[in-house]
Amino acid sequence: MSYLIDSGIWSSVFAVPTAVVDDHIKMCSPLSLKILLLMLRHSGTPVDVQWLSERLCIPAGDVADAVNYWVGAGIVRESGAAAKRLPARPAPDAETAPVLPAPAVTEEVSSEGQRIVTISARQKISRADIAEMEKADGAIGELLREAQNILGAPLTPVESEILVALHSYYGLDTGAVLMLLQYCVESGHRSMNYLERTAAAWMERGISSHEQVEQEIVRLTRSGENEKKVVKAFGIYSRSLTSKERGYVERWFSLGLDEKLIFLACERAVENTGKVSFAYADKILSSWKTKGIATVKAAVEDLSAGAARRAAPQNKSAQTGRDSSLDMDKLHALLHRQADD
Structure with missing residues (x-):
């Protein structure tokens, strides 16, 4: 799809300096460009920030900052003459004036x-x-x-x-x-x-209240410090934690466990899964909390016991295989003796 400017608007035009496009179109803000176009439309007539604010429906403070861009560029200068108050747009009737809602x-x-x-x-x-x-x-x-x-x-x-x-x-x-x-x-x-x-x-x-804001800041500061500890334990250096991961961290420290246990669970999660797994670490920590494990020594013993239990079926199977082999040897010997007899 292509676009064409309606030729009818050329019945009333005003000039825009080429420097605006050549030197400033990439640098100036959209608001600065709007303000300059409005001032060029009324070129030769001093205007003030309040009038620009009313015409654009933009706070006067923002307008002043945007105008200063052109002042610094030397395209707009401050006039010593009193600014003329050009007619503002008609104010809406009191009955139809919009009412701004309270912040929600x-x-x-x-x-x-x-x-x-x-x-x-x-x-x-x-x-x-x-x-x-x-x-x-x-x-x-x-x-x-x-x-x-x-x-x-x-x-x-x-x-x-x-x-x-x-x-x-x-x-x-x-x-x-x-x-x-x-x-x-x-x-x-x-x-x-x-x-x-x-x-x-x-x-x-x-x-x-003052006290509530202070308490919230203390809570968030502590949470931020805890998150940094977990990030270090997991070795996460290329990204920020997700909201779900932050939820895990908050839960772990709320359990009242020693932070060394949290570090141990994070390390074991990476060792056993080969990746950063908050869910795996959460299972370990939840298990320790249920068992009343509160020291690193007890946690290591629990992990060792778990590894032994997981290995037990394999040992039993291997042992069963050896027993079966011995039984077969005895059976062959018995058959040989019967044949000799």
Whole structure:
């Protein structure tokens, strides 16, 4: 299938610099390109971030970041003149204005079996709103300053918005927000979208107070350390654990067994199956738990006894074969004696 531009639209056109396509089409974001096209459509008229935000239905903070790309490229410059307020799109009637739902969490399962957590839309918070909130609540200013220290860089408008939303919209106290941010950064997740999804998922599970957030972080930190131990015991270096495998690890350590027993079970699983088998190791550990085995010495003795039991039928069969051979020799000797007689 081929495509053709409708010639009727050429009755009204505006120019796009070739440098935009030649030098920036691969580098600029889709939002930056949208903004530039909108500004080119109104070329010669200074516009501000708020107007662009209203026309594109995109948060002002995101718009400001996208405009800065073109400012840095030298294609857009800041105007000393006051920006003209071009007519915005008509606002919808109050009766028909959409109402944004409160943040809610939904879970989906991907084709790979992974759980995907998503949150519904929330009301956007502009930079002007954040400034007003800082004046009214000193805790918000402290939150943003401490968050900047944790991230080690100035906050972007989007980062500031999400941090403030976690406090003012989701209802987390600032200490809980900072703890969660610190945990995400140390876990290698610096994305504010990841931070917001995590907070929403935790709140859906009833984790919202300072103490509950702290307890959940301690639990997850301990689980992460346990997973690293099992990964080392199995010799897994080329991939991450699946959700099912993480479930096995959590169960093993919840049994209260010495971690040395867990390492031994993992090693024996690889030796006996020739591969990483969490299910095989789980059978071994479940058996030891049932038998009350709590030491490595007792576990080794149990494994040795099991190996002996498995080998016993073969020995018996071999012994039976030898006995049968001896009986046949006796029978031949008896027949020879009878023949001599």
